Amino acid sequence: MTGRKEGRGGFEGLDACVHCGFCLQACPTFLATGDESDSPRGRIELMRALERGDLPADDAALAFHLDRCLGCRGCEPVCPSGVQYGHGLEAARHQLAVARGVSRLARLALWALTTPRVSKVVYWFARRFRATGIPRRLAGWGRFRFGMGMLAATKPAVEGRRGRKKVGKASSFTALARPRPPSTALLFRGCVQQGLFSHVHDATKRTLSVNGYQVQEISGQVCCGALHAHAGLIDKARMMARVNVAAFGNGDEPIVVNSAGCGALMKEYGHLLGDDAGARFGARVRDVTELLAGDATRGPIAGAPLDLHVAYDPPCHLLHAQGVAVPPLKVFAAIPLLELVSVPGAAECCGSAGLFTLLEPEMSRAVLAVKIERLRAAAPQVVATGNPGCQMQIGAGLKAAGSAVAVRHPVELLDEAYRAAGRYE
Ligand code: SF4
Ligand code: SF4
Numbered sequence: 001m002t003g004r005k006e007g008r009g010g011f012e013g014l015d016a017c018v019h020c021g022f023c024l025q026a027c028p029t030f031l032a033t034g035d036e037s038d039s040p041r042g043r044i045e046l047m048r049a050l051e052r053g054d055l056p057a058d059d060a061a062l063a064f065h066l067d068r069c070l071g072c073r074g075c076e077p078v079c080p081s082g083v084q085y086g087h088g089l090e091a092a093r094h095q096l097a098v099a100r101g102v103s104r105l106a107r108l109a110l111w112a113l114t115t116p117r118v119s120k121v122v123y124w125f126a127r128r129f130r131a132t133g134i135p136r137r138l139a140g141w142g143r144f145r146f147g148m149g150m151l152a153a154t155k156p157a158v159e160g161r162r163g164r165k166k167v168g169k170a171s172s173f174t175a176l177a178r179p180r181p182p183s184t185a186l187l188f189r190g191c192v193q194q195g196l197f198s199h200v201h202d203a204t205k206r207t208l209s210v211n212g213y214q215v216q217e218i219s220g221q222v223c224c225g226a227l228h229a230h231a232g233l234i235d236k237a238r239m240m241a242r243v244n245v246a247a248f249g250n251g252d253e254p255i256v257v258n259s260a261g262c263g264a265l266m267k268e269y270g271h272l273l274g275d276d277a278g279a280r281f282g283a284r285v286r287d288v289t290e291l292l293a294g295d296a297t298r299g300p301i302a303g304a305p306l307d308l309h310v311a312y313d314p315p316c317h318l319l320h321a322q323g324v325a326v327p328p329l330k331v332f333a334a335i336p337l338l339e340l341v342s343v344p345g346a347a348e349c350c351g352s353a354g355l356f357t358l359l360e361p362e363m364s365r366a367v368l369a370v371k372i373e374r375l376r377a378a379a380p381q382v383v384a385t386g387n388p389g390c391q392m393q394i395g396a397g398l399k400a401a402g403s404a405v406a407v408r409h410p411v412e413l414l415d416e417a418y419r420a421a422g423r424y425e
Contacts, residue, residue, distance in 0.1 A: 010091035010271070011051045013084025017044045023075035023083075028349045028367045029068055037065040040075035040085055047092045057099030066092055068363050070356055071230055072316035072349035077323070086321060087271065090229060097232025106231050109355055114191045114223040123195030130155055130196075139399035143361055146396050150357075153395020154388070156199035157406050182214040185256045185291060186248055188266065191223040192388045193259040200388075203415035204258045204288050210423050211292055211300050215256065220247035226265040229272070230354045241269045245281045255281070258288040258411060260318035260387035261354060267322060287318060288411055289327035289386065292334075299330035303417025305337035310413065311380035312340055313371070313394060315387035316349050328386060331410045335417040341380040345370065350385075352393035364393075372397040375405070383407045 023040040024030050030039035037046065046062050049055040055062050066089070073086045112122045129135060130151055139149030185208060189201060205215045221244055225237030244266070248255055257263035263285055265272070270279025292300040310332065318324045332338055351357060351367035371394065375383060383394055386409055395407040418424060 007274075008051070008091070009094065010084070010087035010089075011047065013087035014044050014047055016081040016083045017041070017079075018081050020080065023079050023085075026074045026078045026348075028070060028072065028074065028351070028370075029363060031348075031370075032363065032366045035065075037061070038068055040079075040083075043069055044083070044085070044088065047088050050092055050095060057095045063096055063100065066096065068360060070316075070349050070351065070353040070363075070367070072353060073320040074316060074347070074349060077320055090234065093230070093232035094234045095232075097234075102231050102233060103359065106355055106359055109358055110227055110231065110233075113195075114227060116222065119191055119195060126151060126154075126196060136399070139396060141365070141400045146357075146361070146365075146400060149396030149399040150392040151196075152399060153392045153407055154196040157408055157412065182209075182212050184253045185213045185215050185286075186218050186253050187215050188218075188221060188224070188244075188255055188257045188262065188285075190257075190259050190262045190388075191227075193262070197259075197388050197391070197409070200258050200409045200412060203409065203411045204256065206424060207300070207411050207414045207418060208256065208288070208291060210418055211294070213256075213291065216253075218247055222247075224262040224265050225272075226261050227354050229265060230356075234272075237265070238273055241266075241272050241278060241281075245269065245273070245277050248281060248284070250280070253284070254286045254291060255284045256286055256288050256291055258386065258409065260287065260315035260322065260324075261389060263287050264317035264321035287322065287324050287327065287386065289331050290324060292411070292414070293327035293330040300334040300414060301418075301423075302334045302336065302421075303414055303423070304420035306335050306413065306417050306420070307337045308335075308413070309339050309341050309379075309381045311343045311346070311375055311378055311383045312410070313343070313346050313350065313375075313383055313385040313390060315385055315390045316347075316353075318386055319347055328384075328410050331414050332384070335413060338413070338417075341378050343374050343378045343380075345374055350390050350393045350397075352387075352389035354389060357389070357393055368393060368397045372401050372403075376401060376403060380405060382413070384410045384413060386410055 019041055021041055027039050036042040071089055075085050113119055135148040136152035138145055139152050208215050222240050225240035229237035266285045267282045269282045332340055350371050351364040357364045385391055391407045398405050
């Protein structure tokens with residue numbers, strides 16, 4: 001089958017809701033406002049009314065409360081009825097985008113961040129500006145200063161340390177790997193992750209090589225389409241998904257992703273495209289920590305000790321959307337002396353949520369403020385999280401709050417432990 005299945009576009013995922021309200025306390029926006037219409041249960045009622053035609057897609061109250069949803073899917077794992085909230089939200093946002101269009105700001109951001117020829121220039125300037133150290137000095141609250149903090153938070157930790165050799169590109173090292181024939185994994189590069197976090201790709205390649213994977217580059221791949229899907233631009237997201245399905249081909253090799261937001265959508269290409277090719281592609285997608293963790297009996301090869309107190313902040317799109325909870329913990333367990341610091345509410349959204357931080361700054365900061373307060377109380381040396389949006393959002397929040405704590409991807413820490421253990425030549 002190659003064509004897209006016709007149906008209710010995702011609204012059917014809401015049918016199971018029995019209004020029990022178990023999801024309310026898991027919803028950061030409900031916790032921020034206390035308004036039922038800002039809760040999953042309230043929004044499900046709004047979305048059902050939209051599907052039935054009882055509320056038009058340009059209804060101001062409907063749009064207001066759906067726009068304020070982070071799409072974090074924190075409501076899904078706590079729901080005893082198995083409501084697929086994310087699918088319903090995607091369908092509703094598509095209807096809203098058709099009825100009222102997508103804001104100019106969202107279109108501009110999507111154009112700048114995901115259009116290959118444009119974004120290449122944008123990211124080049126951003127990296128040059130980042131290197132001046134000015135964004136770090138300007139970081140703070142307020143729209144402009146928060147943006148500066150987000151950019152500053154993308155800076156590679158190792159590059160900035162004095163007295164250390166700059167880490168080479170992943171292509172310029174040899175990993176001392178497990179003595180077994182290497183498996184192949186295909187690297188997904190993405191847009192923001194490639195433009196501002198290529199050091200995470202390098203760490204991904206190095207750490208996977210130590211653990212017996214030969215990581216291959218795939219040409220012709222594009223942005224995963226997640227930012228477009230969240231904005232309601234489903235047709236554009238499908239177009240990108242089809243390009244990626246064609247680029248990665250029909251093989252069985254796993255497709256490794258180190259950005260939770262991308263991985264969550266790519267695992268659901270079957271739902272997005274409604275065809276078998278999308279479903280086959282989705283079944284091959286693995287978060288980098290899943291590949292590193294391996295099967296139930298083993299974790300990653302151990303690195304050298306790092307005497308660090310680390311607060312792990314699981315990205316919503318890894319924990320809630322992909323259900324990946326244990327593999328990142330196995331990555332940390334492979335680093336002797338590393339101690340995980342417990343932070344209350346770590347599984348709650350940081351307020352980043354793709355373009356949400358840009359489009360709904362007030363709600364985004366309200367959600368973030370709670371997290372930053374808890375992180376500061378826990379006083380870790382490093383915050384670890386596996387999604388570029390979360391790294392930027394939490395990093396900017398910490399900087400604005402006057403904290404020097406760095407935010408890093410879990411594979412960056414494993415990479416550092418491997419380097420210290422002499423696992424790279
Ligand atoms: S979404 Fe699930 S948890 Fe929330 S009210 Fe509906 S059935 Fe209950
Ligand atoms: S996706 Fe997140 S913000 Fe939206 S209703 Fe669910 S828990 Fe609340």
